[in-house]
Amino acid sequence: xxxxxxxxxxxxxxxxxxxxxxxxxxxxxxxxxxxxxxxxxxxxxxxxxxxxxxxxxxxxxxxxxxxxxxxxxxxxxxxxxxxxxxxxxxxxxxxxxxxxxxxxxxxxxxxxxxxxxxxxxxxxxxxxxxxxxxxxxxxxxxxxxxxxxxxxxxxxxxxxxxxxxxxxxxxxxxxxxxxxxxxxxxxxxxxxxxxxxxxxxxxxxxxxxxxxxxxxxxxxxxxxxxxxxxxxxxxxxxxxxxxxxxxxxxxxxxxxxxxxxxx
Amino acid sequence: xxxxxxxxxxxxxxxxxxxxxxxxxxxxxxxxxxxxxxxxxxxxxxxxxxxxxxxxxxxxxxxxxxxxxxxxxxxxxxxxxxxxxxxxxxxxxxxxxxxxxxxxxxxxxxxxxxxxxxxxxxxxxxxxxxxxxxxxxxxxxxxxxxxxxxxxxxxxxxxxxxxxxxxxxxxxxxxxxxxxxxxxxxxxxxxxxxxxxxxxxxxxxxxxxxxxxxxxxxxxxxxxxxxxxxxxxxxxxxxxxxxxxxxxxxxxxxxxxxxxxxxxxxxxxxxxxxxxxxxxxxxxxxxxxxxxxxxxxxxxxxxxxxxxxxxxxxxxxxxxxxxxxxxxxxxxxxxxxxxxxxxxxxxxxxxxxxxxxxxxxxxxxxxxxxx
Amino acid sequence: xxxxxxxxxxxxxxxxxxxxxxxxxxxxxxxxxxxxxxxxxxxxxxxxxxxxxxxxxxxxxxxxxxxxxxxxxxxxxxxxxxxxxxxxxxxxxxxxxxxxxxxxxxxxxxxxxxxxxxxxxxxxxxxxxxxxxxxxxxxxxxxxxxxxxxxxxxxxxxxxxxxxxxxxxxxxxxxxxxxxxxxxxxxxxxxxxxxxxxxxxxxxxxxxxxxxxxxxxxxxxxxxxxxxxxxxxxxxxxxxxxxxxxxxxxxxxxxxxxxxxxxxxxxxxxxxxxxxxxxxxxxxxxxxxxxxxxxx
Ligand SMILES: Nc1ncnc2c1ncn2[C@@H]1O[C@H](COP(=O)(O)OP(=O)(O)O)[C@@H](O)[C@H]1O
Ligand SMILES: [Mg+2]
Numbered sequence: 034x035x036x037x038x039x040x041x042x043x044x045x046x047x048x049x050x051x052x053x054x055x056x057x058x059x060x061x062x063x064x065x066x067x068x069x070x071x072x073x074x075x076x077x078x079x080x081x082x083x084x085x086x087x088x089x090x091x092x093x094x095x096x097x098x099x100x101x102x103x104x105x106x107x108x109x110x111x112x113x114x115x116x117x118x119x120x121x122x123x124x125x126x127x128x129x130x131x132x133x134x135x136x137x138x139x140x141x142x143x144x145x146x147x148x149x150x151x152x153x154x155x156x157x158x159x160x161x162x163x164x165x166x167x168x169x170x171x172x173x174x175x176x177x178x179x180x181x182x183x184x185x186x187x188x189x190x191x192x193x194x195x196x197x198x199x200x201x202x203x204x205x206x207x208x209x210x211x212x213x214x215x216x217x218x219x220x221x222x223x224x225x226x227x228x229x230x231x232x233x234x235x236x237x238x239x240x241x242x243x244x245x246x247x248x249x250x251x252x253x254x255x256x257x258x259x260x261x262x263x264x265x266x267x268x269x270x271x272x273x274x275x276x277x278x279x280x281x282x283x284x285x286x287x288x289x290x291x292x293x294x295x296x
Numbered sequence: 297x298x299x300x301x302x303x304x305x306x307x308x309x310x311x312x313x314x315x316x317x318x319x320x321x322x323x324x325x326x327x328x329x330x331x332x333x334x335x336x337x338x339x340x341x342x343x344x345x346x347x348x349x350x351x352x353x354x355x356x357x358x359x360x361x362x363x364x365x366x367x368x369x370x371x372x373x374x375x376x377x378x379x380x381x382x383x384x385x386x387x388x389x390x391x392x393x394x395x396x397x398x399x400x401x402x403x404x405x406x407x408x409x410x411x412x413x414x415x416x417x418x419x420x421x422x423x424x425x426x427x428x429x430x431x432x433x434x435x436x437x438x439x440x441x442x443x444x445x446x447x448x449x450x451x452x453x454x455x456x457x458x459x460x461x462x463x464x465x466x467x468x469x470x471x472x473x474x475x476x477x478x479x480x481x482x483x484x485x486x487x488x489x490x491x492x493x494x495x496x497x498x499x500x501x502x503x504x505x506x507x508x509x510x511x512x513x514x515x516x517x518x519x520x521x522x523x524x525x526x527x528x529x530x531x532x533x534x535x536x537x538x539x540x541x542x543x544x545x546x547x548x549x550x551x552x553x554x555x556x557x558x559x560x561x562x563x564x565x566x567x568x569x570x571x572x573x574x575x576x577x578x579x580x581x582x583x584x585x586x587x588x589x590x591x592x593x594x595x596x597x598x599x600x601x602x603x604x605x606x607x608x609x610x611x612x613x614x615x616x617x618x619x620x621x622x623x624x625x626x627x628x629x630x631x632x633x634x635x636x637x638x639x640x641x642x643x644x645x646x647x648x649x650x651x652x653x654x655x656x657x658x659x660x661x662x663x664x665x666x667x
Numbered sequence: 668x669x670x671x672x673x674x675x676x677x678x679x680x681x682x683x684x685x686x687x688x689x690x691x692x693x694x695x696x697x698x699x700x701x702x703x704x705x706x707x708x709x710x711x712x713x714x715x716x717x718x719x720x721x722x723x724x725x726x727x728x729x730x731x732x733x734x735x736x737x738x739x740x741x742x743x744x745x746x747x748x749x750x751x752x753x754x755x756x757x758x759x760x761x762x763x764x765x766x767x768x769x770x771x772x773x774x775x776x777x778x779x780x781x782x783x784x785x786x787x788x789x790x791x792x793x794x795x796x797x798x799x800x801x802x803x804x805x806x807x808x809x810x811x812x813x814x815x816x817x818x819x820x821x822x823x824x825x826x827x828x829x830x831x832x833x834x835x836x837x838x839x840x841x842x843x844x845x846x847x848x849x850x851x852x853x854x855x856x857x858x859x860x861x862x863x864x865x866x867x868x869x870x871x872x873x874x875x876x877x878x879x880x881x882x883x884x885x886x887x888x889x890x891x892x893x894x895x896x897x898x899x900x901x902x903x904x905x906x907x908x909x910x911x912x913x914x915x916x917x918x919x920x921x922x923x924x925x926x927x928x929x930x931x932x933x934x935x936x937x938x939x940x941x942x943x944x945x946x947x948x949x950x951x952x953x954x955x956x957x958x959x960x961x962x963x
Contacts, residue, residue, distance in 0.1 A: 050526050088849060091762050115855035127850045129843045139836075140843050141854045183854065388765060435946050442702045442764065443908070446900045447949060453897045454942045461935030572897060576704070576772050583769055625784035632784060635777025639756070642769045 037102075039064040039191050039221045040085070045097035047077070047084050054080050056245035057097070062191065067213070067222045067235045069253055072242035073268050078225040079124050081242070082193045085223075086121045087111040101191065116143065118190035122197060124225075126180040130169025134160055134179060137168050141183040148186040156212055157182050174205035181212060192222045198231055210234055229267075233257050241266045331505075331591075338498050341365075342491045353609075359490040363562065364605055366490070366497035368598040370559050373497075373504035375581040375597030377551035380508050382579065383587030384517065385544045386524030388441070391432070391448030393575040394455040395549040398425040399556015401459060401473070404565040405466050408476040414484070418557045422550060429549020433542045440527075449572060456570040472566035484561055493562050500558045501594065504551050509590060511547065520544055524588075573631075577604075580638045586650025595649050604630050672808040674926050680814040680883065682922030683821030687876035688892075688899035689906065689914040690828060691869020697845040697909020699862045700764050704771040705752055706873055706899070707892025708778035709745045713874025714793075714887040715782060717741030721794045729794035738878045745874020746867050753866035758859065775893070782889040790888035793881040813883040820879055824872055828911050837864055845909035898925075901941060905948050920944070 038061035047055040054077045062068045070078050080089075088111055089095050099106040106114055115121065129137050138160070142148045154161040157178040163171065168179055177197055184192060197213065198206040210231045213222065217235065226232050232239070236253035243249075248266055249256065256263060326333075344356045352361040374396060381387040402421030406412045412420070436447045462469035477485045483492050511517050519540050522530045530537050559569070568574065577600060585596020610616060611628030619627070626632045641648065692706050720727045720740040727737040752774065760766045799813040832838035840861045844851045851858045876895070881887045902921050906913030921941050929937035 086853060088853065110857070111849075111852040112855050112857045115853060121853045123850065123853065127847055127853075129846050129850070131846055132839070132843060136839055136843075140839055140851070140856070143855060187855070388768065435949065438949055442696065442700065442768070443904060445702060445768070446904050447945065449897060450901050450904075450942050450945050454939055457935050457938045461933075463933070463935070572893065573776070576776060579769065579772060580776070626781055629780035629784045631776045632780035635773045635775075635780060638773035639770050639777065642766050642773065643759070646766075 036064055038062055039101060040223065041098075041100045042081070042085070043098045043100070045081065045084060045095070045099065047080050047089060047093060047095050049080070049090060049093040054245060055084070055242075058242065058245070058247050059097075060240040060247055060250055062221060062223045063238055064221055066237035067217045067224050068238040068240065069232050069236035070223060070225045070240050070242065071227075071232070071256075071267055072248075073266075074227075076242045077245060078242060079195055082121070082195050082223070082225060085193060086119060087114055118188065120184035120187070120189035120192040120220075122180050122184055122192065122194040124195040124199065126173075126176045128168040128171070128176050128179050128183075130167065132168055133165050134168055134171070135164035137179055138183055138186060141186045143187055146187060149188075150186065153182040153185050156185070156215065174201050174208065177201065177205075177209055178212070181209075181216070185216065189220050192216065192220055194222055195225045196227060197224075198226065198228050206231065229257065229263070335498075335502060338369075339495070342494055357491070359487045362490045362494045364602070366494040366562055367559070367605070368601040369494070369497040369501045370555050370562065371581065371601040372594040372597035373501040374552060374555045375578060375585065375593040375600075376501070376504045376508050377548045377555065378578045379582045379587055379593035380511065380520075380544055380548045380551075382582050383589070383593065384508075384512055384524065385520040385541060386527075387541060387545070388445045388579075389436075389448040389545070390445050390572065390575050390579075391436070391450075391452035392548065392552055392578055393569065393571070394432075394452040395425050395429055395552035396556045396559070396574070397455050397459065397570040398428060399553035400560045400565045400569050401467055401556075402553065403557045403560040404473040404475055407479045408473055409466060411476075411479060414480050414561075418554075421557055422554050425553025425556070426546060426550035429553075430542065430546040433545035433549070437538055437541050437545065449575070452570070452572060452575055456567070456572070459567050459570045467567075468565070470567060472564060474564040475560060480561070493558075497558050497562065500555060504555070505590065505594060507547070507551065511544075516540065516543065577634075580634060582648075584638060584641055584648050586648030589648075589650035592648050592650030599649070600634065603634060607633055669806075669808045670930075672806050673810065674930055675923065676805065676808065676810050676814060676818070678923035678926035679919065680817050680922070681926060682918040683817045684876050684880055684883075684895060685899055685902045685922055686821050686915055686918035687824060687872045687879075688895055689902040689918055690824070690911050691865070691872045692896075692899055693903045693906065693908055693910060693914045694841065694845070694865040695862075695869050696903065698841055698848065698858075698865050699757075700762075700767075701757060701771070702764075702768045703869070704768065704896070705774040705778060706771075706869065707896035708775055708782075709749050709870040709873035710877040710880070710892035710895065711779065711782050711887075711889060712748045713741040713745035713877030714881045714891060715741075715786060715877075716744035716874070717878035718791065718793055718881060718887050730796045734796050738875070741878040742871050742874045745877065746871040749866045749870020749873075750863060752870075753863050757866070758862070761859070779889050779893065786889070788889060790886035793885050793887050795882045795885065799882050811883070813879075817879045817883055820875060824875065825911070825915050828868070828872075831868075832911065837861060841865060898938075898941065901945050905945055 040062040041059075042061070043059045045055055045058040046053070058077075058081060060070075070081060072078050083089060084095050085099055085106065087106070087109060095107060097107070101117075101119070104117075106119075129140070132140070138148075138150075138153070159175055160179060160182050163175070168176065171179065181194070181197065194213065197209050201209065206228060213224070214235055216222065222235075224235065226235075232253060239249070239251065239253035239256045240247060241249040241256070243266055249262070342357050342362060347355045352358075352364070354360050356362075374392075378389075378392050381389050381392065399421055402424060403414075403417050406417035406420060407414060410417075432448075432451050436444055436451065439447055459467045460469060467473065483489055484496075512520070519530060519535055522533075523537050523540060527537050530540075556569070578597075581596040581600040582593045583596070584600060585594065586592025607630035608628075611624075611630065616624050616627050618624075645651070647654075688706065688710060691709075692703060695701050695703050695706075717737050717740065720737040721729045721734065724737065724740055727733045727740060729737070752771075756770050756774065757767055760770065795813070799811075799816060801812050802809040803812055803815060804810075832842055840851060840856055840858065841864070844858050844861055848858055851861075873892075877887075877892065880891065880895075884891075898921065902914055902917045905921065906915070906917030921944070924940055924944065925937035927937065928940045929935065
């Protein structure tokens with residue numbers, strides 16, 4: 034890579050409750066565009082993103098180095114990292130169901146900066162209209178918009194977005210992808226995404242995790258062209274995204290059984 | 297190790313086999329018999345007339361000392377039983393004193409008010425306590441973690457209310473109940489027979505240690521340990537955490553009511569045994585001793601009760617009274633001292649007394665290796 | 668009829684006490700996952716500090732404005748103790764739930780013993796304004812003013828707390844944190860500041876309960892907090908942990924149930940009914956009347 038990466042992860046190792054989930058993961062995130070983090074269910078993509086924002090559970094242990102520019106991220110509290118320009122959109126959206134949409138957004142406001150409501154409402158006019166509605170009563174797509182909008186209120190140096198299209202209807206998937214495409218024009222994104230159509234549309238670089246390690250890095254479009262490779266790494270062909278691959282439950286159960294056998 | 301040829305290079309200490317350090321070998325050979333040895337010493341202790349001034353008020357075989365020791369033993373057993381919940385299964389119950397209180401009051405009421413012979417009273421009490429534990433556990437275990445703690449606390453409060461309100465004059469309210477000695481075997485009555493109660497308490501302790509040990513070594517015990525470490529994993533294995541927890545809860549409840557029977561013979565029934573304070577002290581005993589270990593909770597229970605009794609004497613001693621008031625007043629409160637020690641232990645001594653050995657081990661090996 | 672009104676009002680008075688203790692307990696638990704056994708200590712500190720101030724603090728006294736000052740001093744003392752407990756003892760054990768509970772257990776034992784060491788184990792008479800010893804006639808029932816004071820105070824605290832939670836930034840952070848603490852930090856907010864804040868709020872409310880409870884009962888004793896605490900725990904579980912409104916409803920239900928059954932049944936039966944109610948709620952609705960699921 035000719036340019037300095039915005040984020041570089043080196044030899045990241047995470048143990049949770051005695052399980053060695055990430056075993057020395059290293060990759061870089063380019064300073065522009067979307068870098069996609071791929072891998073089968075339960076391989077540790079979410080764990081990677083959470084380790085980057087410092088959200089490892091108490092029974093977890095993180096080793097290695099994570100750098101944003103010259104700055105080391107490990108061992109810094111999450112709220113500091115986020116205020117330093119690391120935006121995190123978690124898996125399953127995690128909007129505050131009991132609060133209104135407006136309150137969810139207000140929570141993300143920061144002292145000393147002007148929140149970019151214009152930008153957010155331009156992307157998601159829906160959020161403006163539904164300001165007084167409880168976030169828990171929004172549809173899945175609207176909740177995802179809220180989760181992304183919340184992060185876009187502030188300036189970010191890097192966005193971490195975890196499976197934003199999970200469980201959404203095809204039409205909404207396209208909408209979310211469009212938004213991410215526009216967002217990625219101004220801020221680099223590290224995206225976890227299972228929907229290969231979305232990957233094809235957005236991703237510039239790809240990092241593939243397998244068995245706790247990085248199995249492949251390079252140009253995302255190249256990866257998608259190699260059907261056999263994609264299939265072996267992700268368990269799906271790059272041509273289509275079968276419904277079975279998107280159902281979480283179908284893949285999780287054998288995964289966790291294998292894990293318990295090993296433990 | 298074969299490449300270490302030059303005599304100037306000392307072999308690393310860790311490479312010295314155990315057999316080469318004679319003290320070590322003897323120690324290792326003896327270790328399995330230490331509990332037995334301790335038991336034998338405890339059994340013959342009442343034949344000793346040794347005086348330990350400062351430690352006990354009278355000689356070892358005096359009734360006062362034996363009574364104190366017996367109380368300590370009962371609480372050692374009680375703490376070991378409680379550890380089946382807290383240390384070995386990870387359940388934070390604040391209601392354990394309830395089952396102890398059932399044992400205490402059940403015996404006292406059945407002997408004194410109903411007039412049953414002791415063995416029947418004891419049997420009914422322990423069976424009743426076990427059933428009660430099963431029933432309450434079935435409800436309380438629908439919650440987990442902190443909510444479970446609160447619910448068990450509330451159930452224990454029922455016991456406290458029942459005893460305090462003295463329904464039908466059964467419990468004696470504030471005064472408590474003293475056992476009607478006419479219904480008791482003569483070997484358990486009178487100051488001269490305190491030694492028999494001491495042996496009974498010792499037998500109770502041995503029973504609890506044995507049962508807890510057997511359970512934790514059994515397949516069930518391994519599931520319980522799994523629940524403590526990560527409940528979800530047990531669920532994934534297709535085992536029902538609820539049932540296993542209920543078994544542990546019921547067993548611990550039964551053991552506690554058996555302890556209550558012994559305590560009732562020793563001291564009689566007083567409303568203090570129903571207080572939430574007692575449950576909290578059980579937790580203190582286990583944590584001080586070392587949760588999840590075989591001897592930690594026993595030691596914790598014994599030591600706690602000993603200190604609880606002796607600190608009162610210590611608090612009114614001249615040494616403390618001569619201190620300025622801001623020191624002497626708090627120091628005369630055993631619970632102040634114990635509570636503070638407990639907080640410090642949580643911070644600085646997470647493994648409790650039982651971790652002392654591993655902590656001191658490096659020190660001991662260094663000392664024993666000195667020529 | 669008079670009896671019913673009187674029982675209702677005494678029940679509400681009891682509910683007021685429960686609410687003052689439970690609301691803080693519930694917020695502390697809902698936000699920080701801390702089951703605070705030392706909460707009864709805050710109540711004791713409030714009661715003793717008020718009692719001490721009424722006798723010793725310049726300007727404070729058992730009557731008029733002096734009494735307001737004494738209560739304010741008691742509330743301040745409770746708040747300070749609560750904040751210190753959070754900063755010094757709870758915070759270093761952040762997210763180690765069991766250890767935190769253990770520390771508060773140790774603190775409740777040691778703290779009550781310390782109160783006892785300082786002021787003796789026996790109840791002390793509480794100097795209170797003369798008017799609180801008089802009665803007001805409400806719909807024919809003669810009700811003690813101290814009781815009315817307690818009820819009014821609890822209603823004001825409830826209103827204030829709800830307004831605080833709804834209209835302030837910190838209130839928003841607390842509500843969000845009760846729902847998902849981790850996500851609050853992921854939005855760049857230091858949620859631990861909110862922990863200190865809920866401890867302060869809880870300490871203040873409990874201390875107020877101690878002071879006004881002292882006025883109502885006419886005495887203070889070291890163990891007072893402990894027995895109230897258990898019923899406050901029940902209120903918290905029934906109301907749903909982390910929900911102030913839930914605590915208020917549950918406190919009213921528990922207080923009235925206790926008073927009425929204790930009066931029409933036998934003494935003590937009401938207390939048992941409350942525990943029975945707890946069991947029923949847990950079986951039917953483990954998450955409490957409102958609030959997050961207790962079984963998770
Ligand atoms: N808190 C936790 N406790 C135990 N295991 C966990 C925890 N979080 C994640 N894991 C395990 O770590 C592995 C990786 O999970 P995750 O990062 O969520 O995978 P992905 O996002 O790639 O689907 C899974 O096997 C999961 O079961
Ligand atoms: Mg994931």
